Amino acid sequence: MVGQMQISWPSTIVELILGLLWHLVHLLVSLFDLWSHLSDNLECYLISSGLLPKYRDLHFERLNYVGVVVDSREANNVLKIKQLLRWLSTIGVKYVVLYDIEGVLKEWLKPGIKTPRDENSRTNLDLSAHGGMAIECLSGSDGKEGIAKAANLLCSDFCNRNTHGHNKLDNAFTEADMVCALREVGSGGPEPDLLLVYGPVRCHLGFPAWRLRFTEIMHMGSLKSMKYGSIVKALHRFSHKYQNYGK
Template structure:
């Protein structure tokens, strides 16, 4: 009887060994990954400090002229921090960015545009056609937009295309609209807008959060993390890296 109980206990211990080994392995993997991200965070913080302090000289001379239009996408909860948004815009002014599009899905920044423009004396509101003189402007031009603007634009453009479709009569071949015609329709209803060269996303999500997709055909997208923890060095690095990218648009 004693022998049988010993065998059962030994069998139970052996059965538990794979589970224990997996737990140890999982703990070690988790520990290694945690240490990796801690080291990565420290390295990033040191790099941001060096960039902000001017120790890394390669960031002193950025070809900002290559960045014609910059889009900033902010999570709607982060967008309520107007002071943070103002600080970000002031950084962009110091860097020399001429045209900025501010976007959040619920239009929080758009509702506060009077406050932003009042407190940022070196900026003016974007108007249709301003993109032709942006590079020669001494002030920053700011465009405010939200998800509702994109939806309304699609509805107006669709109605315009529908009217054109009805005017074509029975000509089936011409009832297929091209991308160029859709772009023309969006511009006709006043919602074309310039296509950003670079889009910076501030928020937890790694996506454009509903920014008009028809304006992102050739846009570089970079996730910057929460607006609350934004860093000047990180902003400068993202713009610098963009200026080094060679974009091929095809023929």
């Protein structure tokens, strides 16, 4: 009995120490997360108030197109989407690509909006209410249909080459061939310079990968917690990033 007491006491003390260490680590992580959240909110408030000079003047020399990915479960929040578009227009963005995988955004943007067609985009929307900012709407079905049509076009071209006796070495598909095929079927479109992702996970949520070759992707958190200051901060971060592709 005494031997069992001697064995159990050390193990109990070790368990208590480990438990205290776990709670201490958990407390430190929680405090750090709370501090990060508060500091981020404070910075966004100061940016929105114009009290931080470095965020007052944004330069868009390299920012031609902005992509916005929204989780389909939050895409029904029409007021938030309109507010986001209004903020982007106020900042000076001229071309926006909106995307959600289920096509919710395309549905509610249809009524009362003219949809001019061109060789680069099938759903290029021009909203005069947002300062003439051009808006393109995409969904997961666009990506599937586009890649299927482009593949059929390439296969047809491949068959024609074989029929006319071309060299087999010329039948290899290149990236340029795929880009041309996507453009011919109306699924090419411009590549966003910056992609803002509103959703629960840090990924592009199915945005057409062939339009993200050189795109800077930034995760913005949930749409319902969207802030004007966070958008300005993201655009400011992008303007100071160095990209050496094509050099």
